[in-house]
Amino acid sequence: MIRPDSTKDSGLVSRMFDEVSPRYDLTNDILSLGNSRLWRVTTTRAxxxxxxxxxxxxxxxxxxxxxxxxxSGAQVVAADFSPGMLAVGRRRNARVPNIEFVEADATQLPFDDDSFDATTISFGLRNVDRPQVALAEMYRVTKPGGRVVICEFSRPPLAIVREPYYAYTKHVLPRVAGFINGAGEAYDYLNDSIREWPDQLTLAGWLRDAGFNAVEYRNLTGGLVALHRGFVSADAHTTSAGARVDE
Known part of the structure; x- marks a missing residue:
């Protein structure tokens, strides 16, 4: 089992997800005690x-x-840098005509400026080696007036929630993941990425730095997860050189 190091090398992370792809969703449902489905509903509403x-x-x-x-009837582009994950997704959604699966690096999105009405990422930003570059790319491809929604593990503000949660992710999560799909080392890495990820206010600041306005966040499940949302100004436009500016 591949275990990426703290550099989050995109090739190693991608291969790790390739290896866990067959039982990835099942593992997440079990490890989150079913909360992953509730987080998905909340993200969809946002x-x-x-x-x-x-x-x-x-x-x-x-x-x-x-x-x-x-x-909902929307046209969806599902982008990921793991060919293994995409292969599973294509098989499972073969009868859904309005989803297109595209292999893509979040820091170099292969899409034109102002291409999407909404851009979203769930539990993936912390696995990007340059998350602030990814946020700038998300801003670039989102249309003026459009929104970005980020659902990500975060830092519970209360110690009574935070300490048991960290103990669970360190001692229980990798063992259960290893039992389900032999991916204990991969989930050791994911546990480290959760603990090293910045808090809610820091991520909100990164969104503002990328150009998004009306940035806000909402804690879910006591702050184990945070849902961030921001908007591209309706009067934002791109210059002839392709760089967006806000008026």
């Missing part, structure tokens, strides 16, 4: 998908969140 929208779902994995968006 994206507000509807027919006629074009939505980019980054780090889409097997397309579970993408399928939830697609049920």
């Amino acid at each position: 994206v507000q998908p509807r027919k006629g929208m074009r939505i980019l779902d980054i780090a889409a994995g097997t397309g579970t969140s993408s399928a939830a968006f697609a049920r």
Whole structure:
């Protein structure tokens, strides 16, 4: 089993996800005690998908969140840097005509400026080696007036929640993951990435630095997860050189 180091080398992380892809969703459901489904519902409501929208779902994995968006009638691009995850997603969603699976690096998105009405990423930003560059890319490809929604593990503000949670992720999570799909070392890495990830206010600041406005966040499950949302100004436009500016 591949275990990436703290540099988050994209090739190693991608291969790790390739290896865990067959049982990734099942493992997440069990490890989150079913909360992953509630987080997905909340994220979908924040994206507000509807027919006629074009939505980019980054780090889409097997397309579970993408399928939830697609049920509204929106056109969804499910992007991920793991070929293994995408292969599972294509098989599972073969009958969903409005999902397109695309292999893509979050820091170098292969899409034109102003391509999407909404851009979202769930539990993937912390696995990007340059998350602030990824946020700038998300801003670039989102249309003026569009939104970004980020669902990510975060830092529970209360010690009574935080300390048992960290103990669970350190001692229980890798063992259970290893039993389910032999991925204990991979989940050791994911546990480290959760503990090293910045708090809610820091991520909100990164979103503002990337250009998003009206940035806000909401804690879910006591702050184990945080849902961040921001908007591209309606009067934002791109220059001839392709760099967006806000007026």
